[in-house]
Amino acid sequence: xxxxxxxxxxxxxxxxxxxxxxxxxxxxxxxxxxxxxxxxxxxxxxxxxxxxxxxxxxxxxxxxxxxxxxxxxxxxxxxxxxxxxxxxxxxxxxxxxxxxxxxxxxxxxxxxxxxxxxxxxxxxxxxxxxxxxxxxxxxxxxxxxxxxxxxxxxxxxxxxxxxxxxxxxxxxxxxxxxxxxxxxxxxxxxxxxxxxxxxxxxxxxxxxxxxxxxxxxxxxxxxxxxxxxxxxxxxxxxxxxxxxxxxxxxxxxxxxxxxxxxxxxxxxxxxxxxxxxxxxxxxxxxxxxxxxxxxxxxxxx
Ligand SMILES: NC(=O)c1ccc[n+]([C@@H]2O[C@H](COP(=O)([O-])OP(=O)(O)OC[C@H]3O[C@@H](n4cnc5c(N)ncnc54)[C@H](OP(=O)(O)O)[C@@H]3O)[C@@H](O)[C@H]2O)c1
Numbered sequence: 001x002x003x004x005x006x007x008x009x010x011x012x013x014x015x016x017x018x019x020x021x022x023x024x025x026x027x028x029x030x031x032x033x034x035x036x037x038x039x040x041x042x043x044x045x046x047x048x049x050x051x052x053x054x055x056x057x058x059x060x061x062x063x064x065x066x067x068x069x070x071x072x073x074x075x076x077x078x079x080x081x082x083x084x085x086x087x088x089x090x091x092x093x094x095x096x097x098x099x100x101x102x103x104x105x106x107x108x109x110x111x112x113x114x115x116x117x118x119x120x121x122x123x124x125x126x127x128x129x130x131x132x133x134x135x136x137x138x139x140x141x142x143x144x145x146x147x148x149x150x151x152x153x154x155x156x157x158x159x160x161x162x163x164x165x166x167x168x169x170x171x172x173x174x175x176x177x178x179x180x181x182x183x184x185x186x187x188x189x190x191x192x193x194x195x196x197x198x199x200x201x202x203x204x205x206x207x208x209x210x211x212x213x214x215x216x217x218x219x220x221x222x223x224x225x226x227x228x229x230x231x232x233x234x235x236x237x238x239x240x241x242x243x244x245x246x247x248x249x250x251x252x253x254x255x256x257x258x259x260x261x262x263x264x265x266x267x268x269x270x271x272x273x274x275x276x277x278x279x280x281x282x283x284x285x286x287x288x289x290x291x292x293x294x295x296x297x298x299x300x301x
Contacts, residue, residue: 026051028247041067055083094132103301202282
């Protein structure tokens with residue numbers, strides 16, 4: 001599955017359940033201001049990244065497309081992942097959400113299109129949205145489809161009522177919140193766990209008291225390898241077989257977050273990081289997401 005050596009200038013890939021190869025490590029752009037997104041994406045691609053994770057709701061798809069074009073890296077060498085926002089759920093509206101995202105990004109085809117959140121209170125609408133993703137997949141408009149923030153009960157219902165097993169469930173995973181039961185379910189069903197906030201940004205930018213970056217165990221492991229806590233966390237994801245999409249708009253950190261292919265964590269070090277799980281979520285509880293509280297219009301392209 002995951003080859004973690006960095007060979008021939010290519011990033012290690014993970015093979016999704018439909019055979020499509022996805023780079024394991026990518027750049028996230030949540031909260032990247034549009035004006036800084038072009039430069040961040042360009043810097044990442046020049047560094048060697050080949051996966052960019054954006055979303056309609058991040059309001060920077062246009063700038064992600066611009067960054068890709070400016071980098072000079074060929075379109076077919078870049079894996080573009082984006083997400084449909086809940087306000088666009090429904091069969092026809094989700095088909096149209098693809099058009100909006102593809103036009104903003106300036107591409108004909110997306111590599112991975114996922115539902116950003118389940119809407120538990122109107123799950124039928126979530127299912128209609130997923131059926132639209134199945135159509136887009138069958139029509140070759142997207143190469144793979146998936147979900148994000150689906151908890152076990154949402155996944156079970158999706159698997160029971162639709163045909164295509166999602167390739168990916170993008171969920172909050174960092175040393176302080178690991179969702180191990182959900183990750184086991186993914187493994188049983190052939191769904192890749194993709195970690196959002198993989199270096200625990202959410203423990204930091206929300207003003208939390210305990211930041212992953214300052215954790216003494218992570219810092220000690222980092223010291224032993226001559227690496228940073230962020231690099232140790234990313235290596236931990238990769239060695240456990242997850243995809244990770246750290247976000248930064250700073251070229252030095254974008255480069256730092258990619259320098260994770262030249263060291264190996266020991267079994268004891270992995271176990272020490274596994275033991276940091278507090279089971280306390282940093283982000284919103286997926287069960288609390290409603291159209292009333294989180295709905296917002298996604299503009300036309
Ligand atoms: N599906 C979802 O619901 C969902 C939710 C959240 C995020 N995501 C995705 O996951 C991506 C990553 O998650 P995230 O942005 O929440 O958190 P993250 O990647 O864990 O952390 C990002 C934060 O850490 C800082 N940072 C980056 N590299 C660093 C380093 N080497 N050392 C110290 N600080 C560093 C960044 O600041 P600077 O930019 O100033 O460097 C930013 O504040 C997002 O961009 C998005 O693509 C998805």
